[in-house]
Amino acid sequence: MKGDPFKPAARVAGQRQDVWSIVNEAAAASDKPIVNMGQGFFGYNPPPFVIDAAKGALDRVECNQYSPTKGRPRLKKALADAYSPFFGRTLNPDTEVTITTGANEGMLSAFMGFLEQGDEVIVFEPFFDQYVSNIEMPGGKVVYVPLQPPTEGAQRKTSASEWTLDIKAFEDAITDKTRMIVLNSPHNPVGKVFTKEELQAIGDICVKHNIIILSDEVYDRLYYVPFTRIATLSPEIAKLTLTVGSGGKNFYATGWRVGWLIGPEHLIKYVSAAHTRICYSSVSPLQEATAIAFEEADKHNFWEESKKEMKGKMDRFNEIWKELDIPFSDPEGGYFVLVNLGRVQIPKDYDFPPHVANRPRDFKLCWFFIKELGIAAIPPTEFYTDEHAHAVEDWLRFAVCKENAVLEDAKERLRGLKKYLK
Numbered sequence: 001m002k003g004d005p006f007k008p009a010a011r012v013a014g015q016r017q018d019v020w021s022i023v024n025e026a027a028a029a030s031d032k033p034i035v036n037m038g039q040g041f042f043g044y045n046p047p048p049f050v051i052d053a054a055k056g057a058l059d060r061v062e063c064n065q066y067s068p069t070k071g072r073p074r075l076k077k078a079l080a081d082a083y084s085p086f087f088g089r090t091l092n093p094d095t096e097v098t099i100t101t102g103a104n105e106g107m108l109s110a111f112m113g114f115l116e117q118g119d120e121v122i123v124f125e126p127f128f129d130q131y132v133s134n135i136e137m138p139g140g141k142v143v144y145v146p147l148q149p150p151t152e153g154a155q156r157k158t159s160a161s162e163w164t165l166d167i168k169a170f171e172d173a174i175t176d177k178t179r180m181i182v183l184n185s186p187h188n189p190v191g192k193v194f195t196k197e198e199l200q201a202i203g204d205i206c207v208k209h210n211i212i213i214l215s216d217e218v219y220d221r222l223y224y225v226p227f228t229r230i231a232t233l234s235p236e237i238a239k240l241t242l243t244v245g246s247g248g249k250n251f252y253a254t255g256w257r258v259g260w261l262i263g264p265e266h267l268i269k270y271v272s273a274a275h276t277r278i279c280y281s282s283v284s285p286l287q288e289a290t291a292i293a294f295e296e297a298d299k300h301n302f303w304e305e306s307k308k309e310m311k312g313k314m315d316r317f318n319e320i321w322k323e324l325d326i327p328f329s330d331p332e333g334g335y336f337v338l339v340n341l342g343r344v345q346i347p348k349d350y351d352f353p354p355h356v357a358n359r360p361r362d363f364k365l366c367w368f369f370i371k372e373l374g375i376a377a378i379p380p381t382e383f384y385t386d387e388h389a390h391a392v393e394d395w396l397r398f399a400v401c402k403e404n405a406v407l408e409d410a411k412e413r414l415r416g417l418k419k420y421l422k
């Protein structure tokens with residue numbers, strides 16, 4: 001007897017409802033329109049030169065057919081040209097760059113390419129939630145090391161730099177099964193940009209123990225303090241590092257699903273090998289459009305403008321926390337802000353559905369914000385293991401990559417919090 005023929009595999013069965021469906025369902029079921037600052041998608045289009053590139057690509061026969069598995073030569077060249085100055089050497093587009101279906105599939109391919117059953121991967125908490133399943137699907141085991149939240153995060157405005165890594169705890173977590181670590185800078189959801197010194201310390205430990213560094217740098221164009229790429233710190237570190245990028249994040253087109261990995265040939269070739277088996281090749285016209293976007297970005301002063309615009313949105317939105325005297329963690333990069341809502345008093349008899357009632361306080365805050373204020377944010381305990389989740393149960397994460405009018409609407413709704421503040 002085989003048992004239930006429809007029983008899903010454990011890797012997709014998931015014990016509890018994921019945060020995105022809780023938030024999106026609650027928002028959809030609400031009787032008033034919701035301002036959705038939860039998921040990190042843009043509320044506006046890529047700039048015209050990028051949209052035009054996509055439209056033009058669709059008219060070309062070769063852009064509507066399979067691309068080479070490692071990516072279109074034009075995009076690999078555009079990336080090598082764009083990133084060589086950052087890396088301080090000339091990148092070889094044929095051997096050191098590979099194109100993937102978004103950064104996410106790129107990271108899955110990296111884990112597929114290097115992990116054997118039982119191999120360990122160190123991930124810092126809080127983490128972008130996809131890392132975990134991407135590591136576990138090929139049989140890897142995630143080992144968590146928490147970033148410590150600012151000690152005074154509930155009392156005053158803090159800086160994302162105050163989320164700190166205990167470097168000894170990191171080294172102590174390494175075993176003879178550790179194959180890889182995942183680093184994320186600028187960081188989601190914290191907004192931390194790891195300093196050169198922090199990266200050097202992490203990189204040196206990886207060199208000492210021969211551990212591959214998967215450096216998720218999808219927010220690499222959005223930094224408000226100096227930004228260092230770990231691959232540039234020494235040739236020994238570069239030899240172990242795969243740098244991850246995302247056309248979706250760079251050009252406000254998260255639905256395009258164009259990403260890439262940059263690294264030495266001895267790493268990239270196995271990422272490409274896995275990618276070939278997972279999706280063969282990635283979306284052709286949007287690869288071409290991303291290539292053109294990179295070629296033309298400087299002419300439009302796009303990178304400077306994009307950073308200035310996002311920092312403007314961040315500051316515009318965060319004015320509300322100053323107004324309400326609510327502490328937040330000022331991001332050093334990216335487009336997420338973490339806000340400490342310890343002062344918000346949810347009425348004692350407030351009615352939560354069971355799937356929210358049994359989750360930490362940030363899920364309740366999230367539900368309460370949707371129902372009472374009409375604004376959706378993300379509960380960050382979702383980015384922690386249960387063991388360490390309590391550290392962030394008073395915080396919510398807001399994505400500011402929205403139109404200014406939407407940010408103003410959100411601020412107006414948040415003024416409704418005043419009557420719930422203690």
Ligand SMILES: Cc1ncc(COP(=O)(O)O)c(C=O)c1O
Nearest residue numbers: 102103104128188218246248259
């Ligand atoms: C830290 C981080 N890495 C990777 C991704 C995924 O990027 P992509 O959309 O290119 O797969 C995200 C998306 O939110 C992210 O926040």
